[in-house]
Amino acid sequence: MTQHQAHICVRELNVCYGALQVLKGISVDIPANQITAIIGPSGCGKTTFLKCINRLIDLVDEARVSGEITVNGIQVLDPLVDVTEVRQKMGLLSQRPYPLPMSIYENVAFGPRIHGLRDGWNLDQTVEHYLRVVGLWDEVQDRLDGAASKLSMGQQQRLCLARGLAVEPEVLLGDEPTSALDPISALRIERCFQELKQNYTVVIVTHILRQAQRLADYVVFLYMGEIVEHGPARELFEHPKEPRTRAYINGEFS
């Protein structure tokens, strides 16, 4: 896999749900091949921000979006852009794993299939490869035909990660991807992210500060729909410039 210059540029992003403005003038550059953590109290617009990047926001009927998001030179929010292509470039891991109603094999093969890869040796190789990447192959190789929903929660989440990777995205998005998992499964997902950042740009939303501290290279602090502060993780955590950031990091509100 080649080294992409895939960073995400966000300019003046505004999102309204009806009369409620959820994101207000967000502008930020998300660096390539690093893990960016978006932190902030619940209801501050973190998930909405993520959904704008891969246009899942389209599925919310009453949402109105303005502004600009550029990924690799592609204008994501351009109404003329092919939305399936945009989404294919970005894998998303949601809060709770939702495997597709198919076998383990079919889950990973689903993406490559809809994008044109036919059955056969190549598909088998792809499935095995991505199951290995997420460390699931040894656990499931003798029951690839089994239902994905029979796996444990942690395994399901890794399966969802493999499924997302199999469409060969450039960006990985995680919406509190470990919040439904036990600590050990959560750690495995975190480790996956750390390995994957060499080849992907990773953006995760998290409300767990410790997780952000462990994982992030770059941090964006969102509060009430606005960016309060963003910068390299170490700098932001050790020397926050804004009082609100300092208060949040010190756990004065959450």
Next chain:
Amino acid sequence: MRRSLLWKIEEAVMKGLMIGALVLVLGCLLLILGTVLWRGLPAVNLTMLIQAPQGGFYTGAEGGILNAILGSLYLAVGATLAAFLLGLPIALHLQVYAGRSRLVEAVRLSLDVLWGIPSIVYGAFGFSLMLFLGMRASLLGGIIALSLVELPIMCRAIEEVLKMVPFELTESAYTLGATRWEVAWKVVVRQGLPGITSAILLAFGRGIGDAASVLFTAGYTDNLPTSLLRPAASLPLAIFFQLGTPFPAVQQRAYASALVLTAIVLVISVLSRLASERLSRYVVK
């Protein structure tokens, strides 16, 4: 102290009402099944199942009701198939494509109204349509009228099933770059398959038991159904005609016919339950 006693009485009365209602309904059901079994079973025999009515059947002579068994199966299977082929796309459109709008709500409401319309109205409508087209009472006419009866049931039942598919599931399929059609067909329908089977059964059950819609449209005949363009008999009408005779032996055959109809519905129910279990193997809970 006083209040807690009051609560206990309230609890007991409410519980009594619920159990009473349950017993009443179950009792009626058992009574119906019992009557059909008791009066019908002695008249069930092989001749009845493999022969069409012979001359003088309705006065007690030899023959069977194969004409009605086959006719009912053809009518109900045909109508269920037609209703499914139209109903699934409608439900998918309402649930996956259309989003929320006044028009969608209007469509839903009209489907609910159509559900409630008595089937004799569909029969009359089908009949006038056939007169207009110059068609005679036929299997095809019956299938069309019956599929109109079944369509709203099919649509709304499938839609309720599709509504249960978690939003996050469709979302995760979209994330992989799937188009709406791929999401609808490969994810939503697959997840809903067990429920869709039940919806088909529901519509089939309504269809095979319906007499009023096929009365004018399919007509009735003692011959076995051989062509879409010729009249076809049906079990509910066979029951009606046999019960209407003054001969006890023929009336008993009516109960036997009812037993056959019940058995068909039962067999289809069990089969669909089995199918539904198999189909839910991959379903995400």
